[in-house]
Amino acid sequence: MLHINEINVYYGNIHALKDIKLQVNQGEIVTLIGANGAGKSTLLKTISGLLKPKKGGITFEGITIDGKPAQWIVKRGISQVPEGRRIFANMSVEENLELGAYLRKDKDGIKQDYQKVYDLFPRLYERRKQQSGTLSGGEQQMLAMGRALMARPKLLLLDEPSMGLAPIFVKTIFDIIKEINASGTTVMLVEQNANMALSIAHRAYVIETGRVVLSGSAEELRSSEQIKAAYLGGGHE
Template sequence: MLKIEDINVYYGNIQALKGVSLSINEGEIVTLIGANGAGKSTMLKTVSGLLKPKQGKILYEGQSIGGKAAQSIVKMGISHVPEGRRVFANMSVEENLQLGAYLRKDKAGIKQDMEKVYELFPRLLERLKQQSGTLSGGEQQMLAMGRALMAKPRLLLLDEPSMGLAPLLVKQIFHIIEEINKTGTTILLVEQNANLALSIADRAYVVETGRIVLSGKSEELTTSEEIKKAYLGGH
């Protein structure tokens, strides 16, 4: 579904991604793990069109999307939930969700998807008219995910969904990520909690200083001594 070939991405003169290649098959959950600043968020921003690769190819369902405008990429079926949630604070929960569907014209489909979002996140239904800025961190994360789903993505990019949340909420969010995947949405997940990410992902890539240094099935990486030492708090 997604194929990244040898991309190089820069912030000014600083090279953030160095010849990165990876692939995601339809229906998978693939996770990127690695230290802060390794280039994981940069990878998501490059796929969603917020950053342009200097060289290399990004193919989505066989079409080249490297360097396309972010809005065209959303139209093609890729939604990005950025790190730090980024909800529109002075708009209501409902307005935020409606904005997620701004490129769609199918009124009946939008209504149906709104109901699906409320099923996944009953808390949002309770807070419908509330200003988003007054929600708790966990509720804002739910809203950011719900808003992304309103674009009806086939590929969902999730950046640090557990960041700053209480452990109980993190569990809940991850359960919902699995539910979203079961409905047929492919997921590329960036997550600092490597144990949790590997527990729900099919495959994983380990990113270090802008390069992929290791990849494999999640269960293989979970038992790898090298990964345990570096990322899973094991010895």
């Protein structure tokens, strides 16, 4: 579905991604794990069209997408939930969701998708007229995910969905990611909480200083001593 072929991305003189090669197959949850500054968010921004690779290419469903405008990529079926949520705080929950569907013209389909989002996140329905800035962190994360789903993506990119959330919300968010995936949306997940990410993913890639250093099934990585020591708290679950 998504093929990333040896891309290199720079911020000025800083070589942020070095020959990154990976793929995401339809129906999977694929997670990227790695320390802060390893290049995970840079990779998602490059897939979304916010950054352009200097070298290498990205194809989605057989079509080249690198270098294309971000809105064109959304139209092709890729939506991103950015790190830090980035909701529109002065707008209502409903208005934020409406913005997620701004490229769509199918009014009936949009109506159905409002309902799907509210079924997934009943709390958003209760607060649909409320200003988004007044929501809790967990509710804002739900709204950011709901807004991305309003574009009806084939591939959902999630950047640090559990960041700054209370543990009870973290479990809820991960349960919902599994539900979104089970209903047919492919998911690419960047997450600091490696243990949670590996518990729901099918496959995983480990990124260190802009390179993929390890990949395999989530189960293999979860039981790897190297990964346990580096990312899972020294082998203790």
